[in-house]
Amino acid sequence: MRLSYHGFFLLILLGCFSLGAQTPDDASMSSRIEKGMVETIRNNFSGAEEIFWGLIRDYPRRPAGYFYLGATYQARMLDEENYDSLQAFTELMDTTIKLAKECLKKNENDVWALFFEGSAYVYKSYMDSKLGKMWRSYRNAARGVNRLEKVLKKDSSFYDAYLGIGSFKYWKSSKTRSLKWLPFFSDERDRAIPLILKAIDKGKFTQRVGRDQLAWIYMDYGKPNLALQLALQNYHEFPESRFFRWTLVAAYYHHGELSRAYDLYAELLEEVRQLPTNNHYNEIVCLLRMAEIKYQLKDYFAVEKLTSELLSLPLSEEVRKRTRKKRERALELKQKSVVELAKRNGTHSQVSGGMGE
Structure with a gap:
């Protein structure tokens, strides 16, 4: 978002x-x-x-x-x-x-x-x-x-x-x-x-x-510790604000605090799902980042589950076009995770389903 x-x-x-x-x-x-x-x-x-x-x-x-x-x-x-x-x-x-x-x-x-x-x-x-x-x-x-x-x-x-x-x-x-x-x-x-x-x-x-803007700049500039400090200040003042939580969750991710980032993405995911205007775009943003985090943590079963959920969302043509690269990345993560799970189980891997194009 x-x-x-x-x-x-x-x-x-x-x-x-x-x-x-x-x-x-x-x-x-x-x-x-x-x-x-x-x-x-x-x-x-x-x-x-x-x-x-x-x-x-x-x-x-x-x-x-x-x-x-x-x-x-x-x-x-x-x-x-x-x-x-x-x-x-x-x-x-x-x-x-x-x-x-x-x-x-x-x-x-x-x-x-x-x-x-x-x-x-x-x-x-x-x-x-x-x-x-x-x-x-x-x-x-x-x-x-x-x-x-x-x-x-x-x-x-x-x-x-x-x-x-x-x-x-x-x-x-x-x-x-x-x-x-x-x-x-x-x-x-x-x-x-x-x-x-x-x-x-x-x-x-x-x-x-200014704090919010500078937090994003520090993330881009390679100073995630400063970004996190600024994001937390705004979050503590307005914990209900989705604007500031999107910044905070990105700051957690850039700072390497993957567990906190995952939990906050999960919180945002549940919140955007409740919005009457939800068109699934922000669901895709959350699910993809959550899958990325689980992949880094080598939880391939969770990756397969999250990406399958992402790829099965019913999308309008406009949202489908705007999320194409994200869905391609989700499919890539799903395929890699299925391979890793097969290696663990000593079985042949096969990925079912795609992007539904």
């Missing part, structure tokens, strides 16, 4: 409402956005959407309500791995950009307008990447980060903006390391991490999301 886990370089602002939760000197709006963010972290998307629809009704010509409602739609889509709300999300982000530009025409120094415009482009870029539209994704991300950098030029104390900039610089460098010999593909990872740390330390609303 998590974007970093799926390996996209435009991880920039997953669910990162916190990146700009600070609002334009409006205590009422600020408190409502904070409440909506907490509801989203707790996976209470309907509650968050109700709050942000209220902001749109009360502030129809300001971009904040449209941005946070769109961000909530994105969070729900990513949590469910279901993109039925994609059109509504895109329209809300386009409205955010339009209203932000109107505000900038009235006042070119409106950092809030710049912030919301930039953040909307970044959110659009991530959904583009999920749809495989990588060039459009990169273009929107570059536009967004350009606006966030303009925010800092106008107000260097706008620390929340450092998170998006630092995240973009890190993941762009991480995913283009093989091209670092080219002058326009320099390695900025070491410079990017301090920007994110600054957002966590000094930003008004970026602490939780």
